Amino acid sequence: MDWDDAYANAPYIPGADAYPERWTAEAAKFRDQMSAAGQARLDVSYGPTARQAYDLFLPEGTPQGLCVFVHGGYWLKFHRTFWSHFATGPLARGWAVAMPSYDLCPEVTIGDITRQIATAVTAVADVIDGPVILAGHSAGGHLVARMCVAGVLPETVAARVQHAMPISPVSDLRPLLNTSMNADFRLDMAAATAESPALMQPIDIPVTVWVGADERPVFLDQARWLAKAWNADHVTEASRHHFDVIDALKDSDSEMVRTLI
Structure with missing residues (x-):
């Protein structure tokens, strides 16, 4: 099996190269609009490095609670500023939305990133009252799942x-040992096991695992493994691939946003 190909998304998505540029432009426009309306708090530090910061977008009126969205990129790339516009759906339903970025491999380990996201969630939960919902995509999906394991978030936040x-x-990082990306991840079997949510017991948090039906087979497997291990709800959305599966976050009436909220 060619593990690098198995975990490669872009070669199997038409027009994949255009997505990052489009995301960046839409996100910048959204931040400008929210800033002009006085509904954005940008580049709020939660840790000692420049990437340990979050953007917070506020609804009109008192927030119903806090939604935290964690971006993906195989723990190797991207930044919170690519994804700002995906706050639109939860915002329209009255939720504040925080988007943290984090340090990337190989400068840090995946375990370090898990701890950074826990710190970010805790920091923004100190700012916004009420319930918390967590969403994350790809590597961000891994990080969100890690927040659902005992001892990661403070008990008061969890x-x-x-x-x-x-x-x-x-959800299971062990297959990544076979990829060339592991030169940057620096995982061994013990570290991969220690960061695999599908191999852990979750705390009592309702979880919905979401995946696109047109994603690579390994991502369908990864979603299924987590849903089965955690006895979680599992949605496979028709006609969605790895890059457009999160588009529904922009629509407050989408099944994804209604399920999330």
């Missing part, structure tokens, strides 16, 4: 989490 939605998550 008790506020009413739903988590790992979208196209990597």
Whole structure:
């Protein structure tokens, strides 16, 4: 089996190269609009490095609660500023939306990133009252799932989490040992096991695992493994691939947003 090909998304998505540029432009426009309306708090630090910061988007009126969206990119690339516009759906339903970025491999390990996201969720939960919902895509789906394991979030924060939605998550990191990406991940079997949500017991948080029906077979497997291990709800959305499966977050009436909220 060619493991690098198995975990490669872009070669199997028509027009894949155009997605990052489009995401960046739409996200920048959204931030400008939210800033002009006085509904954005940008580049709020939660840790000692430049990438340990979050953007917070506020609805009109008192927030119903806090939604945290964690971006993907195989723990190797991207930044919160690619995804700002995906806050649109939860915002329209009255939720504040925080989007953290984090340090990337190989400068840090995946375990380090897990701890950074826990710190980010805790920091923004100190700012916004009420229930917390967590969503993350791809590597971000892994990180959101890790928040659902005992001892990752402080108990007072974990008790506020009413739903988590790992979208196209990597839930078992052991197969990544076979990829060339592991030169940057620096995983051995022990580290991969220690960061695999599908091999862990979740705390009492409702979880919905979401994946696109047109994704690579390994991502369908990864979603299924997590849903089975955690006895979680499992949605396979028709006609969606790894890059457009999160588009529904922009629509407050979409099944994804209604399920998340």
